[in-house]
Amino acid sequence: MRLTTKGRYAVTAMLDLAIHFDKGPISLAGISERQEISLSYLEQLFTKLRRKGLVKSTRGPGGGYSLSRSAYDIAIADIITAVDEKVDTTRCGGLGNCQGDERCLTHELWTSLSDQIYSFLAGISLGQLTARKEVQERAQKQTTNVQKVKPDTEQNEESGLDTTSPGA
């Protein structure tokens, strides 16, 4: 299976969306800040996620993205296949032409591994993840961290430079 940072970023971003579901559309700029993912890269990922029907978008000021259905109806496998195209560990892409026209010695091994991974990721939903305690705690922390770095909305750049710095 193709498991790269692309898939990881996509899942992280979708989880951010699921966590802030109650706050209306979530801007990519916000996700970018909280999860430290480049905005342009997020745009690419969300184009795919939208085309696969996992999210819907709202344009204009106050706009952003939201989940197209319940977080409990979106499996991690859905997200990864949406951005990574295929979940497959074989060389031949499951076609069985790994060695000339024939299957290679280990063809069946990789197909059953692929099945295994897919089942695992298909069995976990975004909703389940949001319910986990460590996820909630970390999400809380991320929100306050971002607020600390950007006190208001970067209107006056020197506002944070007091003598009593929050420091350590």
Next chain:
Amino acid sequence: MRLTTKGRYAVTAMLDLAIHFDKGPISLAGISERQEISLSYLEQLFTKLRRKGLVKSTRGPGGGYSLSRSAYDIAIADIITAVDEKVDTTRCGGLGNCQGDERCLTHELWTSLSDQIYSFLAGISLGQLTARKEVQERAQKQTTNVQKVKPDTEQNEESGLDTTSPGA
């Protein structure tokens, strides 16, 4: 987890070794022909496999490699970790510093996925694979195919050029 053709080649080569275990040391040249893997690349892989103690080598004519222990005591996971270094799907390599010093939102998800994959591959031995019917059949075919291509041992290059060619 890092699952590339490198790991796949290593498993295929080791399986070839396990299948021809009874024929004494197996040369990399033979594996290269049967499995269609570049000889130099095999040499690199077997350097790692030897250092990890999975195979032992015999130098000189008639030499080659053989499994260092029973094929039933070598798990697929052993082979892949030997050549790919790590079985891990996290970005941080399991260190937990995926986002600054902290863990990212999805850290635990990837660690449990990694565990899942590892367990699967640790539960399958080379010996189990050799026992499978389709593997045996395919191995048989590979041997005869190679013999057809190289009738004797390429001593006289023109020997195959008869008027009654074997053709289709």
Next chain:
DNA sequence: TAATAACTTAGTAAATTACTCGGGTAATGC
């Protein structure tokens, strides 16, 4: 001592990944 085959190191083309850049376009609020 000549052939064989393991061993070793260095390098490299091709592919992929993870981005950036620059320009759109639709919706909203003043």
Next chain:
DNA sequence: GCATTACCCGAGTAATTTACTAAGTTATTA
């Protein structure tokens, strides 16, 4: 209605990794 916000889209690109080659050296056997 016009500025702003934020989605939308495609092309390009630096860095990394993969898969592989080249060119040797060392050990063993006949």
